[in-house]
Structures are given as structure tokens and as C-alpha cells.
Amino acid sequence: MSRSTLFRDVVRERHSVRDFLPQPVPEDILRSVLEDAQRAPSNCNTQPWQTHIVSGAKLDALSKAILAADDAGHLTPDFSFDTSDFHGVYRERAKEQGGAYYQAIGVKREDRELRREASRRNLEFFGARHVALLFMPSVGDNVRVAGDIGMYAQTLLLSLTAHGLGGVPQTMLGFYAETIRQELGIDPSSKLLFGISLGYPDRDHPGNQYRINKAPLGESVIFHQ
Incomplete structure (x- = not known):
């Protein structure tokens, strides 16, 4: 099997995992994934990512603090985001994804209470025993740095898949940036873009059974010759 075939397999196997098994990932495997992510490109090789890995009892305490902030309506995002x-x-694509996920886990569109419970699973890291919180310095309008963080995150996600693990990027975690900084003792100059819950996927969970379609090249790529 060629290297290109192996790469295609990893890319196509990667998907957002929204339920995890309870066992933690061994430290040596976590470090291997993070070493891969460290190879990501960045503008002028600045490598601006500041990755905080939270596990164990600290993860449970962090989830509790975020849930309390959510109950209080205390949202402190560093960057704006509104669907x-x-x-x-x-x-249309966003609605399709949301509809497919809620259908997979058996939550009806009109059931607001169940939809809220499902949404709050983000704040419990979907049962994962680790979360990577992607912080960054504020530079200019932040667009270039955020792009660097995106390249780092994709490299991390692909490495998770190659290691038999899974992850899910969560913009929602960024809504509680100040709560997370306070809980982890992070300097206010570090800005939270998003987090990635990660671990061993529960492959039998309905939320991990569906797959969302990707747009054909013709909708995204324009060739100039």
C-alpha cells in the first residue's frame, strides 16, 4: 500500500467524534500526537499555538466550572461567533450537519430541552478524558494567527485518527474563555480560539454512526489556466 493511499485513508476516516470511552489515553501516545501536531506550518514559522491539555480530576473540575458559567449565562468569548x-x-450546510446529528441521537427538532442537554454535552467534553485547549497570542487582526491555529488543529486531528483515537473541534468551549483561564491559571493575554475533546471513540454510540457529506470540488475550487 502506497503512502498516498495511507494518507487518503486517514483523511477519509477522520470525523468529529461526539462520544468517548472512559479510559484515558496513555501519556506516550498523547505526546506522539502532539509531536506530530508540532510539525504544522505557520506564518514565518512563528508557531503561535499555546496548547493546554487538561485531563483527570482537573478536567472534571473544569467541566463543573464551565457548566456553572453556562447556568449563570456568563459567556466570555475572546472572539465573536454567531451561527x-x-x-x-x-x-444550509450548518443546518444539514445539525439536523443529521440530532437525528442520529434521536433528538427531535421541537424538543428544546433535549436539544439543550445535547448541546451541553460540549461542556462535558462528550465524555472524553482529555481536552486540548488552543490558545493564541493576539497579533494584529488575529486572522493570520487563527489560520495557523487551524493548520495545527487539523494536523492534530489527523494524527489522532492515525493513532486510532478521535477528536472533535468545539467552538463552544471558546464562549467560556475567561472561566477557563481562571480555572487553569492562564494569563489574560492568551486568547482561546477553541478546544478539541479527544480520546478513544465510542464507536457504538449513535452520535458516532452518521457521516456528513462534503461539498464537491466544483463548489469550492476554481481552476485558472
């Missing part, structure tokens, strides 16, 4: 800003095909 209502999506328009056209982007709104």
Missing part, C-alpha cells in the same frame, strides 16, 4: 451570521449555502 446566525451564516448565509446562503453556508447556512
